Amino acid sequence: MSVAIRVENLSKMYQLGQIGTGTISLDLERWFITRVMGRPDPFVRLAEANDRAVKGESNIVWSLKDINFEIEQGEAVGIIGKNGAGKSTLLKLLSRVTSPTAGRIKLKGRVASLLEVGTGFHPELSGRENIYLNGSILGMRKREIDRKLDEIVDFSGVERYIDTPVKRFSSGMYVRLAFAVAAHLESEILIVDEVLAVGDAEFQKKCLGKMQDIGKRDGRTVLFVSHNMSAILELCKRGMLIETGEVVRDSDAGSCVAAFFERDKIHNGSANGRRRNRFLDIRNISVNGGQRYQIDHSSPFDVTVDLSGNDIRQATIFFIIENAFGQSVLHKKISSAAIGQTVIDGDFQIRIDLPSLWLTPGIYSMYFKILVPTDQWSGRAISDRVNLEVIGPMEPSGRAFINPDVDWNIRALESARIAEGVAI
Amino acid sequence: MQNISDSENWDLVIEGRGPLFDLKISEVWNYRDLLLMFVKRDFVSFYKQTVLGPLWFFIQPLFTTIIFTFVFGNLAGLSTDGLPQPLFYMAGITAWNYFADCITKTSTVFKDNANIFGKVYFPRLILPLSIVTSNLVRFGVQMLLFIGMMGYYAVTGGSFRITWAIVLFPVLVLLMALLGLGLGLIITAMTTKYRDLSFLVTFGVQLLMYMTTVIYPLSAAPEKYKTLIQLNPMTGLIEAFRYAFLGQGELSAMSLGYSAVVTLSILLIGVLIFNRTERSFVDTV
Numbered sequence: 001m002s003v004a005i006r007v008e009n010l011s012k013m014y015q016l017g018q019i020g021t022g023t024i025s026l027d028l029e030r031w032f033i034t035r036v037m038g039r040p041d042p043f044v045r046l047a048e049a050n051d052r053a054v055k056g057e058s059n060i061v062w063s064l065k066d067i068n069f070e071i072e073q074g075e076a077v078g079i080i081g082k083n084g085a086g087k088s089t090l091l092k093l094l095s096r097v098t099s100p101t102a103g104r105i106k107l108k109g110r111v112a113s114l115l116e117v118g119t120g121f122h123p124e125l126s127g128r129e130n131i132y133l134n135g136s137i138l139g140m141r142k143r144e145i146d147r148k149l150d151e152i153v154d155f156s157g158v159e160r161y162i163d164t165p166v167k168r169f170s171s172g173m174y175v176r177l178a179f180a181v182a183a184h185l186e187s188e189i190l191i192v193d194e195v196l197a198v199g200d201a202e203f204q205k206k207c208l209g210k211m212q213d214i215g216k217r218d219g220r221t222v223l224f225v226s227h228n229m230s231a232i233l234e235l236c237k238r239g240m241l242i243e244t245g246e247v248v249r250d251s252d253a254g255s256c257v258a259a260f261f262e263r264d265k266i267h268n269g270s271a272n273g274r275r276r277n278r279f280l281d282i283r284n285i286s287v288n289g290g291q292r293y294q295i296d297h298s299s300p301f302d303v304t305v306d307l308s309g310n311d312i313r314q315a316t317i318f319f320i321i322e323n324a325f326g327q328s329v330l331h332k333k334i335s336s337a338a339i340g341q342t343v344i345d346g347d348f349q350i351r352i353d354l355p356s357l358w359l360t361p362g363i364y365s366m367y368f369k370i371l372v373p374t375d376q377w378s379g380r381a382i383s384d385r386v387n388l389e390v391i392g393p394m395e396p397s398g399r400a401f402i403n404p405d406v407d408w409n410i411r412a413l414e415s416a417r418i419a420e421g422v423a424i
Numbered sequence: 425m426q427n428i429s430d431s432e433n434w435d436l437v438i439e440g441r442g443p444l445f446d447l448k449i450s451e452v453w454n455y456r457d458l459l460l461m462f463v464k465r466d467f468v469s470f471y472k473q474t475v476l477g478p479l480w481f482f483i484q485p486l487f488t489t490i491i492f493t494f495v496f497g498n499l500a501g502l503s504t505d506g507l508p509q510p511l512f513y514m515a516g517i518t519a520w521n522y523f524a525d526c527i528t529k530t531s532t533v534f535k536d537n538a539n540i541f542g543k544v545y546f547p548r549l550i551l552p553l554s555i556v557t558s559n560l561v562r563f564g565v566q567m568l569l570f571i572g573m574m575g576y577y578a579v580t581g582g583s584f585r586i587t588w589a590i591v592l593f594p595v596l597v598l599l600m601a602l603l604g605l606g607l608g609l610i611i612t613a614m615t616t617k618y619r620d621l622s623f624l625v626t627f628g629v630q631l632l633m634y635m636t637t638v639i640y641p642l643s644a645a646p647e648k649y650k651t652l653i654q655l656n657p658m659t660g661l662i663e664a665f666r667y668a669f670l671g672q673g674e675l676s677a678m679s680l681g682y683s684a685v686v687t688l689s690i691l692l693i694g695v696l697i698f699n700r701t702e703r704s705f706v707d708t709v
Contacts, residue, residue: 096545099703105438119543136458
């Protein structure tokens with residue numbers, strides 16, 4: 001397989017706050033060198049040194065710093081990371097919206113980037129006119145759009161409104177139409193930034209399916225940024241975790257998502273609760289008595305955690321399971337008094353026994369939290385977040401929260417037989 | 425080993441710095457359909473939900489002509505080289521409006537389209553080019569008004585004549601468009617960082633009009649300012665335009681050649697600065 005994208009020592013610098021060096025003469029000099037002569041900014045080197053020596057005083061940040069990677073043709077790569085990690089900057093550079101401060105990107109094939117749905121849509125123009133406008137902006141030729149018009153309209157599902165100005169569209173219809181145009185781009189490389197966050201569930205699924213087709217059936221290269229971890233897992237084989245402008249992990253998507261949650265954990269566990277000689281700490285989560293956080297979706301299970309504290313009263317204990325979207329799927333709380341410990345002084349183990357939850361198989365994260373809101377001492381402790389993998393049969397169509405085994409039955413009634421007889 | 429063979433045939437290499445002299449003509453050509461789409465968008469969105477629609481294209485030059493005739497012709501009594509006053513002013517206004525529209529609309533192209541530019545790549549030059557083209561439609565409509573006016577004066581016996589120079593008309597229009605485009609490109613590249621310039625544009629264009637032979641003929645210009653007025657590349661173009669359609673004005677190979685050279689130089693500088701700016705303007709705008 002050949003390489004479709006190669007990124008070499010790619011860096012991008014941004015200046016925070018006021019843009020300009022401060023004085024007109026320096027500004028003019030800089031302007032002359034960068035804009036007129038086309039040389040890179042001479043003040044960058046200064047900034048870099050500054051950044052290392054006195055961290056925090058420099059108003060220059062590296063949004064991306066010395067990134068290197070290669071992507072093979074036909075690969076689907078999910079890029080994950082927290083807000084501000086540099087994901088979007090990377091996509092912007094790849095799609096030529098802005099240019100790198102240093103380093104280079106080499107590409108093979110046409111690039112179509114979808115950093116936003118409906119770029120350039122004009123509210124006064126009709127749906128049809130906007131298909132042409134948006135398609136051209138994304139780099140399609142008119143002939144190409146002519147050929148695909150029916151397909152695009154069909155995919156969008158807004159045939160009825162196609163000659164109405166898009167300002168009269170509902171926002172959902174607007175997004176449908178816009179994605180439909182983008183989905184029909186013919187390019188070897190497709191770059192998609194968090195566009196699935198919009199639109200209803202049905203349409204999201206359609207988009208995901210379309211993107212899967214693009215990657216798997218057509219053998220095109222897909223780069224996908226999303227905060228939706230299950231979409232990443234569904235779509236991408238390879239994952240790239242970006243943190244403060246650097247690629248910190250480049251591996252299969254599953255372990256990348258796991259690493260993301262691991263890094264996302266809240267660090268203030270024990271330190272936070274230490275005050276006035278009191279402390280509170282929770283650690284060591286185990287599932288069914290082990291460190292393997294895997295459960296069958298149809299089995300009951302238990303989770304234990306170690307708790308130590310020093311004269312803690314009126315503690316409330318929480319246990320939370322979140323799905324890949326960060327939504328709580330389970331949220332339980334109880335006061336320590338209710339389970340027989342009014343005062344926590346020393347080491348304890350908490351165990352929570354759960355029935356079979358029938359969660360849709362996938363990756364979840366779970367953690368414990370303890371809040372102590374008394375007048376004399378208030379504090380909280382949060383355990384590490386651990387990934388809980390729920391295994392079980394996957395319902396092909398389902399993105400529902402739970403997926404229990406159910407019994408289906410059909411029973412013919414008196415009237416049914418009569419209806420059948422009439423039909424025959 | 426594979427690396428070596430790969431590096432031979434990349435379709436695109438994105439780097440921080442590019443060649444200084446890169447006009448990107450072929451890339452612009454590849455996106456010509458987009459240019460037409462933008463022209464269509466401008467045109468359709470202009471008159472949608474207006475009652476008079478494209479009629480608005482007539483109203484502005486018509487009223488300006490009436491006001492100029494009243495103020496400069498009747499009150500100030502400026503010479504019109506013996507031409508009917510409305511015809512004289514309208515010739516100047518029609519040509520000047522096209523040039524001025526090209527400048528002012530082009531000069532805000534980065535600011536107005538920051539949203540699109542920040543999300544998708546296409547050769548940025550497409551947008552200024554589409555502005556010049558869609559203004560051409562507007563100019564065409566205004567030319568119809570001007571020709572209608574000529575017809576009226578021909579019937580009522582106004583003194584003017586169409587000369588051979590009318591064959592130069594396409595060249596004159598092209599030069600006006602390119603001069604407006606070139607200046608607009610320079611201004612827009614600079615306003616991405618220094619917004620103050622955009623306030624100067626409307627004002628500056630208006631001042632420039634008084635330095636051009638729009639409201640007075642070159643023959644009536646005071647001797648000591650004449651050189652200054654002739655240094656303005658638009659003067660040669662407007663004079664030639666008026667000579668072509670009305671038979672009055674100073675047409676010379678010298679002045680026209682001068683305008684052409686200045687126009688092409690400004691355009692070249694404009695395109696180069698514009699292409700420089702487009703690489704990273706998203707970060708500064």
